[in-house]
Amino acid sequence: MAITYTLEENKAVVVDSDYPNDVHHFNRKGNNDQVLLNRCRRGLQKHFATQNIITHTSNMRDDVYMGGTLGRSDYSIGSTQGQAIKTKLEADWADEVSDYESNSLNLVSEYGADREPYVNDSISWYCFDAMPSSVVSDFGLSSNSDHFREWWGLKFDKVTKAVLCKAVYNWSGFLANKRDDMVIPYLPEWLWNSDIEHPVDYHDGDVNLYVAMIHDKDENIDEHYDIYFQAPQNLVKEFCDANSISFTHNGDITDNIMQYGFTVKGTTGEIKYVKTYTRYFIS
């Protein structure tokens, strides 16, 4: 399971073993081997991101794998499983949100404390409506809506009943709002669109990733944050192997992979976990 790069005088020929019928030819355009390889990887990432788009509907399940193990399943709120979780939210947090089913695209899940900062079993609720001003004020978030992506989430602790907000930022929004002590790890250069081929400037906002940070109602930001991006699994594995990051290859989920997430320990910049998001459509 690997990507094969064959460098020729005028181009590179690239084949990902997961997609053996697709042969990618990247013109060299006068670049040296190193720059050409970077372009190949960026091309594979873009091809995956734009040709393997899995649309977001109101009848789906997103399975999240962490370290190769299924960690949780997010369900569309209107599904049988989603309705059951919605009932629990309305029972224990009736006043937290005016309507948990405000958008049929909303997602819910139940999950265990498999990573910091979660300490108890919890419920996750992702909303695909604009973030209300009450959430902005409750969690001390930026008032600049340009900093955020088009969805956001709340995390409900089943034991303490505490509520956390998982705010989803675009890259420039993350740079503007992150804690000063948060360190950015070395990231794949193929995520940047910049024509500055090597090395990338992390202040460059033209990048194919987004970030989520966890806020509490005391307006603290947890030190762990998630970096999300789309890429074929062999490209992610290649990066992880080169940088001594643990990566588990799940061959049976290949056809359903939607995106990846790096969970980063912010104070050190260490990539603690690689998360794989898969999507399935349910009736």
Added chain:
Amino acid sequence: MALVSSGNQILLKGTSDTNPTGQSFYLDTTITSGSTSCDVVAYTKTVEGPDVFYGLETTLDGTVYGFKTAQTSSYSGSTRLARGFDDTNPSLSGSQVLGSGFFDNIDWFGTNPETIQTGVTWWTGRGVVGIILGVDSGSLGSIGTQSYTGGGSAGTLEVHHFGLFNNNSSNYPNGTSGSTIGDQVLDTQAEGNWIMLTLKSTSASPPPSDDSFYSVIINGQEFLRSNAASVSQASSAAYDSNVSSGTHYYRTWRWDASDVTDSDLSAIGTTGSKSFKLSQGASSTLNTGISEEMSGGTDTDPIEFSDYYKDGEFHATTGIPTSGEIKFSDFYGKTRTPLVTALHTTSFVPDYNTFAIYSTNVANAGIRTSAFATDITAIFADDDFNPSNTFLGFTTNDVTIKDFYTNYSNTSSVPSVYVDFRVTFDIVTNESTATLDNTDGFTKIEVYEGTNTSGTNNFFSVNLADADSITVSDYGSYIRAFCVWSASDVSGTTTSFANHFGTSTTPSTNGTHTIVIT
């Protein structure tokens, strides 16, 4: 061949002349070389058990001679773009640590250059590591003529930096295979020599092809572009004090190692006036007759000058008027671009479509049928055509256009400017692989507003040879070829969705356009 580039040799008909030998130039001017000291200071890294020790070493030390455009203001924190052989402010972080011309030879910077980025150990070296020029943000030397028109779709280019460096360092590189300076061990002082040329454009990245230049000739010493490494950069006003507005594009070429010997540099000399030329091609036999060059020798008496407009009877050579006044001097240095016959022409009605995807925003303008289809009323008048033998290297006489759209995809909000242009062809063939030669089957796609395919109505065009990538997928009875061009490889006056295909989700209101494949 090409026509002579200057003088009174040019004739309408020159068949009885003795053809001279020479070289055509995009730019033929003079540089008055200035000089400044230059040091490259790099890290050394030593690991002893759990301890890591960082030290410093001057890897290159000498004098730069040449011309450099001044920054319009001094450093502005991390916002300044370092390019060519700019001095780099040691307080900067990220990619600004190195001048762009040095990116391709990061071996000059020590054992762990990949970690030049925010938040890692290299920060400890800020203030001492980088490229240190005696002349910082100021100009160096001068040039007679700075701008010129490149070939093809290169447009107006500007010489931004040109310099040569004679390395004097005898301390480092130390010339042993056990050197810790990466894979490219520098064995001699002369391997630290370099020559850099940085070109600037206000519309797109200067192409890494003969359309920018074939060779640079300084004081009679010629250096071929094909022997240089190149790096491109794009910069907005926020990142480049030399940019007043919009985005400017730079590409730097660097010759080093065996391509720049001490004797080369000695022949060029140091300060003072030197001839400086950017050639269009190798030295060859030149034509003196316009008819011989531009008709390919097919015109017969009486030869009439009015037959030699661009896109007229004989040629499609850039730079020649298509109507009105036409002068002999219009033809100086020109090489004939032959007229071409369209392989296929079709009109189409484009759609505008956006996807609000979980993690990727996508906007398409045009037609998409193979996946994530645009509106069914967005159609090609004729999506099928019949090549005579081959297309993209595959033996076929049946090709269908499946997709034809400009694309934006990213995880931030959808802007007005697209990032690439995409075309998908389904090629009926029994073959599963091909070499995908860039001239095999078609060379160019042009898009016109309306159904008038005259030159002035040309929205944009792309050359097959400029494609970023072509992905070939084997579907058994046919091959699907997915071609992608970066926006910078699309020639046209603008790269906005709205100005090319409209942004209406009702295709009929976006108007009819025409595709010409040649």
